[in-house]
Amino acid sequence: MQRCAKWFVAVAMLFTFTAALVAQSSAPSGDKKERTSRTPVITAKEVQELKDAVAAQQQQIEQLREEMQSRDAALTQARQTAQQAQQQLQQAEAAASQAQEKASAAESAANQQNDTVSKLNADLANVKTEVANNVVSTQEEATRTTALEALVGRFRLSGDVRVRGESYNQDGVPDRNRARIRVRFGVDGKLNEDFVGGFALATGSLGDPSSTNETLTNVFDRKTIALDRGYVTYNPVAHSWFSATGGKFAYTWQRTSATFDPDVNPEGFNEKFSFQFSGPVKNFTVQGIELLYNEANGKAGVPSQDSYAVGGQVSTRLELGPWSATPSFLSLKWNRPDAILQESAFAAAATNSGFSTTTSGTKTTTKVPIPGEGQGCSAGNGLPSIPPCAFAPNGMTNSTYVDSKGIPHFYSGFNYADFILNNQIQDGLRRLPVNLLLEFEDNLDAQPHPLSTTTAVLTNLGKQNKEYGGDFSLGQTRNKNDVQFGYAWYREEQDAVIASFVESDQRAPTNILQNRFYALWKLRSNALASFSWWHGRVLNTYLENNGALFNNYNSSVPTIKTAGLQEPYLNRLQFDLIYTF
Numbered sequence: 292m293q294r295c296a297k298w299f300v301a302v303a304m305l306f307t308f309t310a311a312l313v314a315q316s317s318a319p320s321g322d323k324k325e326r327t328s329r330t331p332v333i334t335a336k337e338v339q340e341l342k343d344a345v346a347a348q349q350q351q352i353e354q355l356r357e358e359m360q361s362r363d364a365a366l367t368q369a370r371q372t373a374q375q376a377q378q379q380l381q382q383a384e385a386a387a388s389q390a391q392e393k394a395s396a397a398e399s400a401a402n403q404q405n406d407t408v409s410k411l412n413a414d415l416a417n418v419k420t421e422v423a424n425n426v427v428s429t430q431e432e433a434t435r436t437t438a439l440e441a442l443v444g445r446f447r448l449s450g451d452v453r454v455r456g457e458s459y460n461q462d463g464v465p466d467r468n469r470a471r472i473r474v475r476f477g478v479d480g481k482l483n484e485d486f487v488g489g490f491a492l493a494t495g496s497l498g499d500p501s502s503t504n505e506t507l508t509n510v511f512d513r514k515t516i517a518l519d520r521g522y523v524t525y526n527p528v529a530h531s532w533f534s535a536t537g538g539k540f541a542y543t544w545q546r547t548s549a550t551f552d553p554d555v556n557p558e559g560f561n562e563k564f565s566f567q568f569s570g571p572v573k574n575f576t577v578q579g580i581e582l583l584y585n586e587a588n589g590k591a592g593v594p595s596q597d598s599y600a601v602g603g604q605v606s607t608r609l610e611l612g613p614w615s616a617t618p619s620f621l622s623l624k625w626n627r628p629d630a631i632l633q634e635s636a637f638a639a640a641a642t643n644s645g646f647s648t649t650t651s652g653t654k655t656t657t658k659v660p661i662p663g664e665g666q667g668c669s670a671g672n673g674l675p676s677i678p679p680c681a682f683a684p685n686g687m688t689n690s691t692y693v694d695s696k697g698i699p700h701f702y703s704g705f706n707y708a709d710f711i712l713n714n715q716i717q718d719g720l721r722r723l724p725v726n727l728l729l730e731f732e733d734n735l736d737a738q739p740h741p742l743s744t745t746t747a748v749l750t751n752l753g754k755q756n757k758e759y760g761g762d763f764s765l766g767q768t769r770n771k772n773d774v775q776f777g778y779a780w781y782r783e784e785q786d787a788v789i790a791s792f793v794e795s796d797q798r799a800p801t802n803i804l805q806n807r808f809y810a811l812w813k814l815r816s817n818a819l820a821s822f823s824w825w826h827g828r829v830l831n832t833y834l835e836n837n838g839a840l841f842n843n844y845n846s847s848v849p850t851i852k853t854a855g856l857q858e859p860y861l862n863r864l865q866f867d868l869i870y871t872f
Contacts, residue, residue, distance in 0.1 A: 315632050348844045400756045446480030450491075450872070455504070456866040462859035463692070463850055464842060471504040477520065493519035493554075498640020498665035499684040501552035501795040515664065520556050536561045544578060544604040545619040545711055548794035549758050549781055555792055559583045559599070561652040572610035580623060585630040598630040602707070613717040621709040626738075630697040631791050632691065636678035640665020645677040671836045672746060674699055688801045690742045690755070690786055690835050702835075703786040704736030705757070722773055723766050737786045742835040744854045749833065755785040768813045779807040785834050798827035798861045799838030817871045825863040832858055 453473040460466050475489030494516050495503040505514040522538035526816060539558045542551065547798040551557070563578040580602050587595035602623030609616045636644055642665070656676055668680030669687040681687045681699065690702035709732040716725040737756030740748050764777030783793075783801050790800035797805045805827035812820045829839040832851055839851045839858040850858050 319411065347667035349693065371817040378712055380626060383584060405640055445482075446478055448476075448478055450474070451869055453867055453869045454866075457491065458486050458864045461850060461861040461862075464848055470507040472507060472514070473503045473505070474514075474516065475503060475519065479488040482523070486523060486525055488523040489520065490518065490522075491556075492516055495554070496665040496684075498638055498663070498682075499795075500555050501684050501792060503554050532566050534563045534565070538565075544580065544621060545606055545617060546621070546709070547711065547728070547760060547762075548797075549730060549732060549760050549783055550621075550707060550788050551792055552794050552839040554795070554850065557582050571609055571611055572607060573610055574606075576606045579603045582623075585627075587630065596627055598625075598627040600625045615715050617711075618714045619711050619713075621707060621711075623707040625705040625707075625711070625789060628701050628789060631683075631697075631789065632674065632681045632687075632701065635680040636661065636663060639668050639680055639682050640684075641667045641678050641680070643677060645674075647677070670841045672744070683800065684835075685795050685800050685839055686790065686841065687801050688785060688790045688836050688838055690738070690748060692742070702742055703734065703738045705734055705786075705789055706736040707788065708733045708735055722770075726762075726764045726767075726777070728760075728762040730758070730760040732760075732787055734787050741785060743833055743835075744835055744840065746835060752831075752833075755831075755834065756787050758787040764809075765774035766811075768811050768819060771813055771816050773813040775809075775811045777809050779805075779809075781805040781807075782830065784830065785837070796823075796825055796863065796865070798825070798863075800828060802830045802834055802837050803827055804830045819867075819869045819871070821865075821867045821869070823863075823865040823867075825865075826860055828860045829858040832856055 340365070451473075455471040456468075456471070457471060458466065458468045473494055475491060475493045477489060479487065479489030482488050483545060493503040494505045494514050497515060497517055518539070520539050520541060522536055522540035524534055524536040524540075524809065526534040537560045539556050541556055541560070543561045543563060559580070559582040561580055563576060565574060565576040565578075567574055580600070582600040583597065585598035587597050600623050602621065604621040606617060606619035606621055609618070640663050642661065642663040643658045644661045645656060647656045658677055666684045668674070668676055668678060669683035670676075671681060671687040671691055673693040674681045674691060681691070691699055692702055693699050710730065712729045713727075714727040716727075718725050734754075734756035737754045739754055740750050741752055741755045743749050758781065760779070760781040760783075762777060762779040764775055766775035767773050768775050781797070781803070783803050783805070785802040787801055793800045797803060797807075799828060805825065808824040808826070810822045814820055829837050830852075831837065832839045833855050839856075840849050840854075842848045842850060850861075
């Protein structure tokens with residue numbers, strides 16, 4: 292309002308001043324003299340002064356306008372400040388109200404907190420006590436855990452599961468097809484710095500040490516599993532070249548299935564002296580072997596002696612460029628092996644027992660079934676059909692005779708002289724090395740002439756005491772997708788080795804001509820697929836107890852009609868899938 296009044300006064304003054312000038316300039320011309328006498332003359336100076344005065348007034352008016360605008364801006368700012376102050380005051384009043392409410396709530400919370408703190412202090416004291424107790428318990432538990440880890444860390448678990456499909460085919464005999472399973476589990480570990488020990492469990496008939504297979508049959512019954520190994524080895528740190536093993540253990544010497552089946556774990560003791568070298572000769576080993584296979588606890592008044600095998604092996608390791616070889620020589624003497632022909636019903640896994648009577652010189656045997664699980668008494672010329680009887684899971688093919696008291700005996704003694712040369716050649720194909728194993732075995736205690744099927748001495752034939760064998764393969768099965776293909780050939784005469792312990796998958800234990808074709812594929816690091824084709828027959832059907840006179844996989848069906856005929860080849864096909872852990 293004040294600003295409008297000021298503007299009004301200024302405009303009025305300007306208007307008045309301008310009207311005066313206009314009036315003067317527009318007065319009637321009249322008489323000059325009269326005009327002169329009545330109106331003073333206005334000079335240029337006065338006009339100039341008037342202009343200057345108007346300009347000064349305009350300048351003052353402009354200054355007044357700027358001051359008014361400045362005052363208006365200040366007034367607007369003051370009004371906005373007042374409004375902000377009013378808003379802040381309202382906010383402060385609201386905040387004060389909220390603060391009052393919060394203060395009341397805080398006071399209430401403080402009271403509750405004091406109660407809570409008091410309770411927490413009490414709980415904290417209990418927690419501290421519990422924590423202290425737990426720390427002590429944890430330390431004790433950690434000590435026990437560390438001790439347990441150290442104990443467990445000294446042991447190594449191993450094992451495998453094998454599923455097998457198997458078929459047999461031979462002219463004149465019904466085909467046979469079956470599925471089988473093998474499960475093995477072992478634990479080995481350091482008992483201390485100088486001793487190593489372990490044990491292993493495996494499936495298989497208790498009376499058949501040469502097989503860990505169980506056939507999928509007998510209306511889903513549970514399969515037998517038993518102790519397969521249990522041993523302790525002394526190998527002192529101060530004398531690492533020496534070791535001694537006792538118990539039931541895996542083979543410590545080089546051998547093939549021509550003398551010992553891979554599933555047999557011998558029992559007894561072994562001492563090994565092994566020395567390492569640089570140069571072409573990498574190792575030289577000498578070991579002693581003592582095997583205990585029958586402990587004779589004699590009856591009152593009847594002397595008895597234990598049966599055992601004693602011997603040793605010398606071997607060495609050679610390396611010359613891409614060729615490496617392990618030649619070895621084994622000598623093993625079997626003492627009093629006749630005990631094998633007079634084993635108990637349990638040892639022979641017999642399925643029947645009974646008694647024999649003699650009337651007018653005629654011997655009659657009465658069989659009584661018993662719940663055995665296994666192969667039972669081995670058939671042979673004059674051998675008992677009820678326990679005690681011959682132990683030979685796959686047939687007794689050695690030459691035997693029965694004395695005047697009705698006691699069976701081996702015709703030959705057994706003293707193995709076994710030479711093996713195992714070779715490997717790196718042919719430039721890293722995953723396909725060439726492997727060649729050669730073997731010659733001679734039973735030094737065999738009789739000069741064999742017995743015929745009628746127990747007559749065949750003077751036209753010499754000792755039946757030798758075994759020749761070879762195994763050639765290409766490849767290996769170490770890493771994933773490794774493959775191996777091979778062929779093996781064996782010619783094993785009747786009394787070359789004891790029939791009770793040799794390879795269980797070949798046509799017969801001894802007196803055989805055997806071929807084997809095989810292929811393996813390492814599917815994964817712990818999975819192996821394999822195929823084996825066993826193609827074999829009896830070597831000489833003139834001889835006593837030859838496999839053609841009885842069939843060890845299909846009851847007692849002979850495969851020839853007359854002694855001397857060549858037996859048809861038996862084809863045995865095996866398809867395996869093996870998972871190892």
